[in-house]
Amino acid sequence: RWPVIVAGLALAVGGLVLLLVPGWVLGGAIVALVGASLAQAGQQPLLPDLVPAAWRGRASGLKGAFDVGGAFVGFAVLGLLLGAGDPSLAVAAVAAAMVASFGVAFVLLRQSQATHEPAIDRAAVSRGFITLVVSRFLFLLGIYVVGALATLPGARSPSGRRAASW
Secondary structure, eight states: OHHHHHHHHHHHHHHHHTTTTTTTTTHHHHHHHHHHHHHHHTTHHHHHHSOOOGGGHHHHHHHHHHHHHHHHHHHHHOOOOOOTTHHHHHHHHHHHHHHHHHHHHHHTTOOOSSSSOOOHHHHHHHHHHHOOOOHHHHHHHHHHHHHHHHTTTTTBOOTSOOOOOO
């Protein structure tokens, strides 16, 4: 799983860098989304592999809460950084947060061993993995498209003010 997670992280960071290249915003967003989806798909099976069955529901709920909380804080910080007018600072902050969170996970989990037989049907892994990557990609693409449309020149906020654009 770690090679898939590392490949996803590398693609995501590479896609973020492409966001700064004129004419590559859409391509960069797609590469970043594919990378993030790949990394997430590699992380998902760690819960059933490392957490006993009696604790999986709690662990999954806690992971979901941290995912949502992290996204909320991340988007707030990203908005502040983009509002400052320097997209390269925003991209660097997002890339640094991704690499730091991977580093923490790698250090904490690399020595963890499954305490039981993994609860994954190996025959279904490839179908489930592909489904997870594609569905997460499409979901996030929708979010980013809405966000991009909101920042187009001339776009208006609900209060009638012009939306910020970089």
